[in-house]
Amino acid sequence: MLLELLLLACSVSASPRLSEEEECLLEVETLKRSIRGLENKLLIGAWQLKNLRQHNFFHLSHRRPPQRHNETTLEPTSLPKISGNLIVYDHDCSMLYDRLKPPSGFYRIKPKSAEDPFLVYCDMSDGGGWTVIQQRRNGKVDFNRDWSDYRDGFGNFKRNNDEFWLGNEHIHALLQDGEHLLKIDLMDWKGEKNYAMYENFRIADEKDKYRLQYGLYSGRAGDALSGGSHMVEQWSVSHNSMQFSTRDEDHDRYLQGSCAEENKGGWWYNRCHAANLNGRFYRRGEYKARHDNGVVWMTWRGLWYSLRHTTMKVRPLVFMDSMGSGAGAEG
Ligand SMILES: [Ca+2]
Secondary structure, three states, X not given: OHHHHHHHHHHHHOOOOHHHHHXXXXXXHHHHHHHHHHHHHHHHHHHHHHHHHHHOOOOOOOOOOOOOOOOOOOOHHHOOOOOHHHOOOOOOXXXXXXXXXXXXXXXXXXXXXXXXXXXXXXXXXXXXXXXEEEEEOOOOOXXXXXXXXXXXXXXXXXXXXXXXXXXXXXXXXXXOOOOEEEEEEEEOOOOOEEEEEEOOOEEOOHHHOOOEEOOOEEEOOOOHHHOOOOHHHHHHHOOOOOOOEEOOEOOOOOOOOOHHHHHOOOEOOOOOOOEEOOOEOOOOOEOOOOOOOEOEEHHHHEOOEOOOEEEEEEEEHHHHHHHOOOOOOOO
């Protein structure tokens, strides 16, 4: 549009002399180049804004000097590469641990199958290398949320004791390559700790509603994900091969109602559960309610006790083989 006006202005004002026409064309060419330069600046700005929004913090490592008005174009190939503190080498926290052995904290990772890097909490204690996918600590974050929140992740990603759900899309990407161990750390209101581990933990993609799969259980808190040791309970509450449900997307096996609605969280509900780690946060442990909707691990403290701390964290099985059991009871 701008260019058309410029060309029009040229054709009206220019005399038929060739030199002036050439001059005008030259000016148009210069303006075209500066438009391309501005378009590229806009691209860089949008790219920086995207990073800022995704990761809360972002420092320009290579701030470009201000451009002169008639400076020639910046070709797209000169867009800044991911560099400086934006470099993301690690597919998960185990890779970061192997490389740098840093302390526990929030780091940016990029699993092979993920489109963009994202922020995770890395637990570098307990053998190190754990990527944390869920954390409950103080009840400050509401876990009774919709499908899109559980898909994309929610909560706070700043302090070590922040509560969050990493997001089913991120968890799916994280577990795509190789086999992973899931460790669940629990703590009750007296400060007693316990844990459960599952081999070959993975979840399907969104098309299959993030269906849960896991293999062998080990640990001391009991196999609540499979509903304990009774066959009848296992049939109705085992979470293995269940799809994910939220209050607005019911994929459970409870035909008369919605487990997610009753139990106040997103989870792989059957009809309904023996483990409800995304449930409602009750501040005193034992609770009374219409439904067993607390932060529950049935095989340890029962359905009517809501836990104080929970952590769900994953690590490649290979990592465990090279480091020993990793079976510490750290919460
Ligand atoms: Ca249902």
